[in-house]
Amino acid sequence: MQQTKGLALEIRLSAYIDGELPEAEKSELDALLARDEKARALLQTLRAGSAFGNKAFEDFLHDPVPLALVRQIKQGPGITPRFARVATANLPQRNARVWPRLAAASVVLLFLGGASGFILGSTVNTYVPGPEAAERPWVQEIADYHRIYARQKRHLVEVPASQAAEIETWLASSVGVAFNIPDLSPKGLTFEGARLLVANGKPVAQLVYRDRDGNIFAICFQRNGSSEQPDQFSETIRGDLSLVTWQKDKASFVLIGPSSDPALQDIAQTAAAVI
Template sequence: MQQTKGLALEVRLSAYIDGEIGEAEKSELDTLLARDDDARALLERLKAGSTFGNRAFEDFLHDPVPLALVRQIKQGPGITPRFERVATANLPKRHLRIWPRLAAAAVALLFLGGMAGFILGSSVNTADPAPETTERPWIDEVAEYHGIYSRQKKHLVEVPAAQANEIESWLSSSVGVAFNIPDLTREGLTFEGARLLVANGKPVAQLVYRGRESEIFAICFLKNGSGGKPDQFSETIRGDLSLVSWQKGDASFVVIGPSSDAGLQDLARTVAAAI
C-alpha cells in the first residue's frame, strides 16, 4: 500500500481510485469527500480522465498493424514466433497502467489551472469523445465469427460440403445473393461447408475452406453491404487475420485468411471471378 499523506490531493485521490492506500488513509479521504464538494468534484474528474485514458490506450493497442510489417515479422528468417505480437503486449502491467492515470492527471490539471501534482508537460483535449456509432463495419463482425468458428474441430460448419446444392439454394434464399461455390483446389483449398451468420442485423453467408496446412479460410458475403467500389479490392488486418473486401453488384464480399498469407489478394480476385 502507498503512503500519500502530504502529497497533492489529486495524487492522493488517484491512489484512492486504484485502491492503493491503507484503510486509515481511505477512511480519512472518505471523510473529506463526504464534507468537501470540491474534493468530490476533483474525484469525479479523475475518474472521468481515467476512463478516457483507458479507452484511448485500448484503441492504441488495437490499431491495425501495417500489412508489410506483419508479413515481414511472420515470414522473415531468424524471427521466432513469440515476436509476432505488437511490442506493447510484452510491457509489464505496471507500465501499461501508467497511461490511464496520466490521462486522468492531465484532465485534472486542465480543470485546476496548473495545480501542483502530475506535471505532464502537455495539454489534453478534455472535450467529450464523439459518441460511437451503433453500426460497426460488417467485416469486423465476420472476422470475430471467423476467429471463433475456425477453432472448431467437429463443428466447423453448419452444412457440410457434401451438400453443396443445398448450400447454394439455402444461402441464396437466406441472404438474397445468387452465387456459385468457387472451386479453389488449384489454390490448395478444400471446400468444407457453409454457415449462416448475422452482421448489423443482416444475414451473411460464409463458405469455409481448409488450406494445405489446415489453416481456415472463408468467403463471406451479404446483400447491400458496405463494400468498396466495384472491382476495387481493399485489404485490412484484424489481429492475426487478413481480410480482402470488394463490392459486386448489390452485394459485398470478403475473403478471410491468415495475415501471413501474402497471396490473399490474388485469392480474392480468383473468388470474385468464380463466385
Template sequence: MQETKGLALEVRLSAYIDGEIGEAEKTELDSLLAQDDDARALLERLKAGSTFGNRAFEDFLHDPVPLALVRQIKQGPGITPRFERVATANLPKRSLRIWPRLAVAAVALFFLGSVGGFILGSAGNIVDPAPEAADRSWIGEVAEYHAIYSRQKKHLVEVPASQAAEIQSWLSSSVGVAFRIPDLTRKGLTFEGARLLVANGRPVAQLMYRDRESEIVAICFLKNGGGGKPDQFRETIRGDLSLVSWQRNNASFVVVGPSSDAGLQDLAQMVAAAI
C-alpha cells in the first residue's frame, strides 16, 4: 500500500482509484469526498480520463495504420517526437509511477492525432473499390506471382536481360502487345530479364528490375485488360506489395513493387511514357 499523505490531491485520488492506499487513508478520503464538491468532481474527471484513455489506446492498437504513415515512418519523417529527460530524483514514489502512464498516453495521443489527421486529410482521395474488384482477376494473380518469383535468386527470370531483342520479339508475339523495354537506370533500377505468366486465362508479360536495395520491381501487361480511363493511374495495396495500374489502347499495365516505396506512382508514369 502507498503512503500518499502530503501529496497533491490528484496523486492521492489516483491511488484511491487504483486501490493502493491503506484503510486509514481511504477512510480519510471518503470523508473528504463526502464533504467537498470539488474533490468529488476531480475524482470523476480522473475516472473518466482513465476510462477514455484506456479505450482510445485499445482502439488505436487495433486500427490499421495508413499506408502513407507507414511510408513516412520507414523513410524517416522530418519531424520526430522527442521526450525530454524529466528530473525525478526528488519526486515521491507514487509520482514516479504515474510518469510512465503519462508517457504512454502522450505517445498514444500523438499517433492517434497523426492517424486521424491522415484519414481526414485523405478522405477526398479514397478510391472506389469497384474498379479494384474488376481488376482482381489479373492484378491479384500478378501480385501472387510476384510474391513467389521475386524471392528467386538463380531463377528470377526465364530470359536474361542480355537477350533484350529476343525478349521483345517473344513477349510481343506471345501477349499481342507491342512494347519497348524501359530504361529505368535513372530510377536506380537494373533490368534483369523477363517471364511469361498466365493470369485470368490470358498470357501476361513480366519485365523484372532490381533496385539498389535488391528489391524486385516488375512491369506486367496483357492485351485487352480490365476497364478504366486511359492513363488513369490507380494504386492498390496487397500485403507488402503496391500495384500501380493503368490502361492504354488495347492493353492493361501494372507496376509492382514494395508497398514502402512512395515513388511507385512516379515510376509508373515514367514506364507509361517509355514502354
C-alpha cells in the first residue's frame, strides 16, 4: 500500500483506481468524491484514460515486432534494457504511472470532440479495399498452417522421414514439381517428414524440419505455371514467423521458421541449391 497524502489529487486518484491505498486514505477519498463534483469528473477522466491506454498497449503488443529488433534480442543484450532501467530509476513510481494515464485521458477527451469524430467517421466511410485484398497470398495461408502444425507432437507430419523415397514420389506427383529432399543437418536441422497442403485451391508440398531447440521449420512449394527467372531471396516477417521466398523453374518456394533466427536466408539458399 502507498501513502499519497500531500501529493497532487491526480496522483492520489490514480492510486485509488489501482487499489493501492491504505483503507484510511481510501475512505478519505470516498468522502471527497461524494461531495466534490470536480473530483468525480477527474476520477472518470483518469479511468477513461487508463482504459484507453491499456487498450492501446494491448494492441501494440500484438503488432509485428521489427525483424532487426527480434534478432538483436536473440543474439545478445542491447542497450535498451539498461537505458530503460536508468531512465526510470529516478522517477517516483506513482508519478511514472500517472502521467501516461493523464496523457491517455487527454487523448480520450480529444476523441470525444466533434471535429475529431467527424474526421474519424469520414476516414472510415471513405476507405475502399483495393483489388489486391480480395486474393490472399498463398504464403500467408502457409504461415497459418505452420502455426497449427508446428504445435503437433505425435502428428507433426503425414509421412515420416524414414519414408523419404515415398515422400519425393508422392509430393512430386501431387504438386507437379520434381524435387529432392534437402539435407539441412549441417545447418542444425533434422528432417522430420512431410505433409500435403492446399493454398489458393492449389496443392502445396511441405517438408518439415526441427532444430536442436525443438523449433519447427518448413520448406513449402507449389507449381506456379510460369517460366520466370529465379527471383532474389525475399524475407518478410509475420508475427513470430519469418518467411523467405524464392522462385525456381516453374515453382514458388518459401522457407518458414522462427523470426528470431538470423540464419534463415542462409538456410533458404542452401535448400534452394539442392531441392
